[in-house]
Amino acid sequence: MRVRKVIDGVSEKVMCSVTAAVSFLVVLIAAGLYLKARPIMEITPIKELLTSSSWHPLKGEFGFYPFLMGTFWVTFLAMIFAIPICLLCSIYISEYAPRKMRDVIKPLIDLLAGIPSVVYGVFGVLAVVPLIRDTAHRINISTTGYSVLAGGIVLAIMVFPIIISVSVEVIQSVPYEARESSLSLGATQWQTVKKVVLKKAFPGIVAAIILGFSRAFGETMAVLMVVGNVPQVPHSIFEEAYPLTALIANNYGEMLSVPLYDSALLLGALILLLIVLLFSMAARLILMRGGR
Amino acid sequence: MYHITIKGLNVSYGNHHVLKNVSLEIPRNKITVIIGPSGCGKTTLLKSLNRLLELQEGVRISGSVLVDDESVYDPKVDVTELRKKMGLLSQRPYPLPMSIFDNVAYGPRIHGTRKRKKLNEIVEKNLRAAGLWEEVKDRLKSPAASLSIGQQQRLCLARCLAVSPEIILCDEPTSALDPFSAQKIEETLSELKTDYTIVVVTHNLRRARRLADYVGFIFLGELIEHGGKKDIFENPKDERTRRYISGESYL
Numbered sequence: 053m054r055v056r057k058v059i060d061g062v063s064e065k066v067m068c069s070v071t072a073a074v075s076f077l078v079v080l081i082a083a084g085l086y087l088k089a090r091p092i093m094e095i096t097p098i099k100e101l102l103t104s105s106s107w108h109p110l111k112g113e114f115g116f117y118p119f120l121m122g123t124f125w126v127t128f129l130a131m132i133f134a135i136p137i138c139l140l141c142s143i144y145i146s147e148y149a150p151r152k153m154r155d156v157i158k159p160l161i162d163l164l165a166g167i168p169s170v171v172y173g174v175f176g177v178l179a180v181v182p183l184i185r186d187t188a189h190r191i192n193i194s195t196t197g198y199s200v201l202a203g204g205i206v207l208a209i210m211v212f213p214i215i216i217s218v219s220v221e222v223i224q225s226v227p228y229e230a231r232e233s234s235l236s237l238g239a240t241q242w243q244t245v246k247k248v249v250l251k252k253a254f255p256g257i258v259a260a261i262i263l264g265f266s267r268a269f270g271e272t273m274a275v276l277m278v279v280g281n282v283p284q285v286p287h288s289i290f291e292e293a294y295p296l297t298a299l300i301a302n303n304y305g306e307m308l309s310v311p312l313y314d315s316a317l318l319l320g321a322l323i324l325l326l327i328v329l330l331f332s333m334a335a336r337l338i339l340m341r342g343g344r
Numbered sequence: 345m346y347h348i349t350i351k352g353l354n355v356s357y358g359n360h361h362v363l364k365n366v367s368l369e370i371p372r373n374k375i376t377v378i379i380g381p382s383g384c385g386k387t388t389l390l391k392s393l394n395r396l397l398e399l400q401e402g403v404r405i406s407g408s409v410l411v412d413d414e415s416v417y418d419p420k421v422d423v424t425e426l427r428k429k430m431g432l433l434s435q436r437p438y439p440l441p442m443s444i445f446d447n448v449a450y451g452p453r454i455h456g457t458r459k460r461k462k463l464n465e466i467v468e469k470n471l472r473a474a475g476l477w478e479e480v481k482d483r484l485k486s487p488a489a490s491l492s493i494g495q496q497q498r499l500c501l502a503r504c505l506a507v508s509p510e511i512i513l514c515d516e517p518t519s520a521l522d523p524f525s526a527q528k529i530e531e532t533l534s535e536l537k538t539d540y541t542i543v544v545v546t547h548n549l550r551r552a553r554r555l556a557d558y559v560g561f562i563f564l565g566e567l568i569e570h571g572g573k574k575d576i577f578e579n580p581k582d583e584r585t586r587r588y589i590s591g592e593s594y595l
């Protein structure tokens with residue numbers, strides 16, 4: 053009798069602490085990163101770290117600006133490619149495609165989401181990079197093909213399945229009556245989609261896009277393989293760049309003999325974490341406002 | 345002359361045969377009330393008139409529906425023009441996700457009215473016709489979802505009147521409303537019948553008695569009987585009609 057009670061008490065405590073540990077993991081990681089990043093922030097002011105372009109670890113200069121710009125441009129380009137394509141795709145699947153076709157396409161898109169990052173990277177190196185190089189040469193731009201453009205394209209392809217599958221769900225959850233009301237007033241299907249369905253689904257679609265990209269931030273592997281990894285502020289989409297994720301993945305664990313190097317890299321990780329956190333908070337806010 | 349003529353209409357969802365060989369004439373500028381127990385196919389009948397039914401997956405429709413002697417299911421028919429001609433007021437009001445003003449202006453805008461002044465006129469006129477103007481004239485910009493359900497239904501009526509239909513199809517327009525709002529809608533419909541042909545679906549018999557000029561009784565997908573209000577309510581020919589309107593069990 054007493055043994056059962058003891059086991060009951062212990063198991064509850066174990067489960068409780070495991071749950072607590074998991075939920076505090078994010079806090080722990082952020083705190084850990086902050087502690088590790090503190091030495092470099094004590095030596096160089098954070099403002100300078102973020103705005104300086106000179107990255108010379110051996111001289112103790114850690115300017116993150118090129119990497120921030122690399123991340124920004126690759127992501128921005130990917131968004132420009134992904135948003136219209138994903139929107140058209142999800143509208144077609146949810147509003148126009150016949151049921152049978154939808155039943156085939158939806159699992160196919162979910163399958164795309166499961167492909168490992170490396171595979172997309174290989175595809176980028178074998179197909180996207182040469183295509184960019186050859187096309188650019190034809191219009192007299194010299195580039196290796198490893199570029200912001202390549203990174204943007206590969207990243208866009210990687211976020212397609214996430215954004216499309218969430219958007220399709222969101223659009224399909226718009227009540228049938230919304231379409232019926234609009235159509236019964238003599239609206240065409242496209243007018244109905246544009247003015248009623250998308251309007252109703254808008255917050256959800258924005259959340260889908262943000263969700264897609266906050267996941268994409270973490271997908272280092274594929275982007276790293278096609279952007280060239282040169283620490284410079286890119287001035288055109290055909291130039292190489294060096295996103296933050298690639299910097300961390302390429303160097304952590306190798307260059308740690310250089311003083312403050314690991315502190316700098318972990319500061320990079322902290323910045324990434326904050327950006328993603330900001331994105332997902334924005335998504336939540338938009339969803340909440342749309343829910344009202 | 346009849347405004348709508350339905351001949352041998354059959355509708356099935358998959359292999360569920362819902363409307364069985366329905367034939368019915370609907371007179372112009374009168375209120376025709378369709379009564380019948382729940383699930384007998386009243387909504388289905390109504391939506392087959394303005395071709396909303398065909399949006400459902402797996403629906404099969406045969407037979408003919410004529411509006412002004414023109415076949416509704418003719419492949420040459422412009423569906424949007426057809427639907428514009430027939431306003432629909434559904435079982436539950438569904439305001440579009442926009443302001444009160446924009447809800448009423450939605451139809452006219454779609455059909456090409458751009459001028460602000462003209463839109464203002466249309467909105468005021470139809471909100472008045474639906475008996476809602478006084479309540480909302482100071483907050484036309486607020487979201488339509490902020491209205492009460494009864495107000496929403498009147499807004500939907502104004503929205504449907506704003507495209508100048510000839511026919512108004514009402515699917516239990518008052519079932520979600522309190523008696524007072526329901527009465528308001530009914531009064532409005534009675535006033536409107538001088539200009540419109542109105543078809544109302546309901547399973548509230550008292551309401552049917554008050555509103556109707558003509559009555560059709562549907563039972564398990566068959567149109568059992570139809571005719572003038574007096575004939576159906578006071579002198580039904582069919583045993584099933586008699587039982588239904590006297591409130592006896594029809595099983």
Ligand SMILES: Nc1ncnc2c1ncn2[C@@H]1O[C@H](COP(=O)(O)OP(=O)(O)OP(=O)(O)O)[C@@H](O)[C@H]1O
Binds near residue numbers: 380381
């Ligand atoms: N989309 C659909 N798919 C399959 N069956 C349907 C569909 N819509 C309606 N039905 C079936 O068709 C029959 C008639 O439905 P309908 O909605 O026309 O009834 P109703 O007379 O309007 O009922 P109520 O008074 O409850 O609104 C019902 O048996 C219903 O289950």
Ligand SMILES: [Mg+2]
Binds near residue numbers: 387
């Ligand atoms: Mg119904």
